[in-house]
Amino acid sequence: MNEPTIQCDKPWELGEIHIDDTVDNEDAQRYDSLASKWWNKEGPFWPLHRLNDLRVDYLLTKISGSSTDPSRALEGMHCLDVGCGGGLLSEGLARLGATVTGIDVVEKNICAARQHASKSGLTIDYRFASASELCEAGEQFDWVFNMEVVEHVNNFSEFMRQCSRLTRSGGHMAVATINRTPVSYFTAIIGAEYVLRWLPKGTHQWKKFRRPDEVSASLLKEGFSVYDKKGVSVNPITCNFSLTNSTRVNYMLLAHKAA
Numbered sequence: 001m002n003e004p005t006i007q008c009d010k011p012w013e014l015g016e017i018h019i020d021d022t023v024d025n026e027d028a029q030r031y032d033s034l035a036s037k038w039w040n041k042e043g044p045f046w047p048l049h050r051l052n053d054l055r056v057d058y059l060l061t062k063i064s065g066s067s068t069d070p071s072r073a074l075e076g077m078h079c080l081d082v083g084c085g086g087g088l089l090s091e092g093l094a095r096l097g098a099t100v101t102g103i104d105v106v107e108k109n110i111c112a113a114r115q116h117a118s119k120s121g122l123t124i125d126y127r128f129a130s131a132s133e134l135c136e137a138g139e140q141f142d143w144v145f146n147m148e149v150v151e152h153v154n155n156f157s158e159f160m161r162q163c164s165r166l167t168r169s170g171g172h173m174a175v176a177t178i179n180r181t182p183v184s185y186f187t188a189i190i191g192a193e194y195v196l197r198w199l200p201k202g203t204h205q206w207k208k209f210r211r212p213d214e215v216s217a218s219l220l221k222e223g224f225s226v227y228d229k230k231g232v233s234v235n236p237i238t239c240n241f242s243l244t245n246s247t248r249v250n251y252m253l254l255a256h257k258a259a
Contacts, residue, residue: 020160023105025131030202037198038086039116040072047198047234047241048088048148049251054232054241055147055176055252056092062254063189074098080141080166082131084150087124089115093145094122101125101141103134131162140168147176150215151208157218164222170259174225176232176252180209183248196236212247216255224255 037043064070074099081090084102086109094100094117102124104110110128117124144167146160153159167173178188185206192198216226230243232250 022153052088072097077142079143103129145174160218178209219255226255229253
């Protein structure tokens, strides 16, 4: 059964958006207009629902290690979900035992996330805030999840620096985004937005896509080492997502920050 659309009561209906050097205001306004549909699995965010199932399974496999109870692989860990949207990943992390903080620069997204977490019986610290604000407050986390965000921000270098500062020494960062290749232009933009219409037109800008070497170099500069990398593919017939060794379009990588 599909989740009903969420109606945001005051003050969330004001639809405020955080503005700083990394926020793309036009992009944020697009998500503001769609915020009530985050949990409709057949709505405009259906690809993220399927992608989220895949990435949570991937993270569980990599994080659980020798854990006697993989279903609680993040027990005792403080995790930050940057650009949490309606809370899809945040809820998955919370179910793995993590103490989760989710931040977003679109106020209506936080409204939708809070309402759904409450209905799901999950305790998640959702904040209408930017990464820069948490940096200024000196906050740090065991895991920083930077998933499907870097292709939507301005000032990529500064944003990655902020996410790095939010990762404690000895901690980890997960990054998921879209590669900047001719293939990604035709699949993620032409195919997904204009031909198949899986995503609203204008969701992505090819020039903001980041190659794996660019993300890795940014992490290396901040004292991280990348220890795992996987591509993500989608079957246009079944609409199912799967892991692949090819990073030509979507990819995820995990990095460890030196202690």
